[in-house]
Amino acid sequence: MERAAGTNGWRFAALADAGTGQVDRVCLDPRDPAFVQDVYAAYRRAHRESPAFFWDDYGHWCFAGYDAVDRLLRDRRFGRQILHVATRQELGWPERPTHLAAFDAVERHSLLELEPPAHTRLRRLITKAFVARQVERLRPAINALCHRLIDGFAADGEVELLSAYATPIPLETICTLLGVDRAAGPQLLAWSHAIVKMYVLDPPMSEQVAANEAARDFAAFLRGQIAAKRDVPADDLLSALIAAEDGGTTLSEDELISTVVLLLNAGHEATVHQIGNAMASILGSGLEPTALFDDAEATAATAEECLRHDAPLHMFTRYALEDIDLSVEGQIIALKKGDRIGLLLGAANRDPRRFEAPDAFRPGRTDQAxxxxxxxxxxxxxxxxxxxxxxxxxxxxxxxxxxxxxARPPRYGDTYHFHGLESAPMRWD
Incomplete structure (x- = not known):
């Protein structure tokens, strides 16, 4: 029995499934402009009708509920990789294409893609260099950078905020943190943009080739930076990563490269989108913006609500590491080893079962999470x-x-996976 077409092109179909009862399926191209411009309308329907559903276009189960997403992020029966417990032949997967060899080499040692014990070792080493450096001490420099950037356009009365402000903040910060010359920033940004296009559904061949070339060139650049830091260490994150040692082990050069690429790609792309999304949330709320930043406590509460209200990453995927009968959202879902699931972070952050008035922008809400x-x-x-x-x-x-x-109503970019404004033209008197 098929239901009426869903909001923004979603089509929910309740299908009889032997042994599990009703199974909800969703048919929707995630590149559909109507969907991309208002993903939350579709999420509202998912929360009402089927917070666990099989998304046909992706070919795997997805979960929209906060409790389910939070639990499955922590469930050790799932992992970001599967080839440490199964071969491609066992899973029926084809061999990886050779035109992605350089991209795969960078991904192979990415902290985000590894599972224990490799993940445990790598995260411990990175934490020694990254978290132990007490990033709070960077706040004054970031504050000064924000003022310097605004000095460059304040008198103009208008600006495209993403390129002139949101992009330089994380880019210059990560370059300074790593000890990389700021002049390299535009090239690092170009490589990052090319690489992250691999994380959307079915990227075209031209973007796959470009991502592979970017990964190759980025890795070559970093090998030179690593060699220089080995010769002349400095007070920066890259030198600290090179020197990090745990139980007699250190990061290999390939691990160092994957780590730096991840720090730039994940830190930069997400932060740029989050700043733009935050502006849309704040200015669309009807609240007095300046009152949201009265002091450090109010500022932290406002930023946290921005993170909840309109996140920059909306799907995080994991693999079943074994055969699992998953009990979630009132269903028993039979998963085979190697099956992928999608955890819808943006939907979970708007779950009405977890948040009062989930679509409302409410800094300082008592149910913040x-x-x-x-x-x-x-x-x-x-x-x-x-x-x-x-x-x-x-x-x-x-x-x-x-x-x-x-200056005009904001529009989101044409990709679902990375959720952010395509531009942010602003003006002031």
Whole structure:
């Protein structure tokens, strides 16, 4: 029995499934512009009718409920990789194409893609260099950077905020943190943009080739940076990563490269989108923006609600590491080893069973929580830095330009997986 077409092109179909009863399926191209421009309308329907559903276009089960997403992020029966417990032949997967060899080499040692014990060792080493450096001490420099950027366009009365403000903040910060010359920033950004296009559904061949070339060139650049830091260590993150040691082990050069690429790609792409999304949330709320940043506590609460209200990453996938009869959302879902699941972070952050008035922007809400940075062993290692960047970017902007507003209604970019504005033209008097 098929139901009526869903909001923004979603089509829910309740299909009889032997042994499990009713199974809800969703048919929707995630590149559908109507869906991309208002994903939350579709999420509202999913929450009402089927918070667990099989998304035909992706070919796997997806979960929209907060409790389910939070639990499955922590469930050790699932992992970000599967080939450490099964071969491609066992899973019926084809061999990886040779035109992605350089991209795969960078991904192979990415902290985000590994599972224990390799993940445990790598995260411990990175944590020694990254978290132990107390990223809070970067706040004054980030604050000064925000002021410097605004100095460059404040007198103009208008600006495209993503390129002139949201992009330089995390890019210059990560370059400074790593000890990489800021002049390399535009090239690093170009490589990052090319690489992350591999994380959407079915990227075209031209983007696959471009991503592979970017990964190759990025890795070559970093090998030179690593060699220089080995010869002349400095007070920076890359030198600290090179020197990090745990139980007699250190990071290999390939692990160092994968780590730096991940820090730049994940930290930069997500933060740029989050700043733009936050502006849309704040200015669309009807609240007085400057009142949201009265002090450090108010600023932190506002930033946290921005993270919940409109997250930059909406799907996090995991593999079943064994055959599992998964009990979730009132269903028993039979998964085979190697099956993928999709955890809808943006939907979970708007779950009406978890949040009062989930679509409302309410800084300081008593039910504040979000899965924007994930949970479990893959919780974002850069979350403390991302929070500082967001807090400073927003508070300084509204301090300097209190009447800033969108020059035209904001529109989201044409990709679902990375959820962010395509541009942010702003003006002020």
């Amino acid at each position: 979000n899965v924007t940075f994930g949970a479990g062993i893959h919780f974002c290692i850069g979350a403390p830095l991302a929070r500082i960047e967001l807090q400073e970017a927003l508070s300084v902007l509204f301090e300097r330009l209190p009447d800033i507003r969108f």
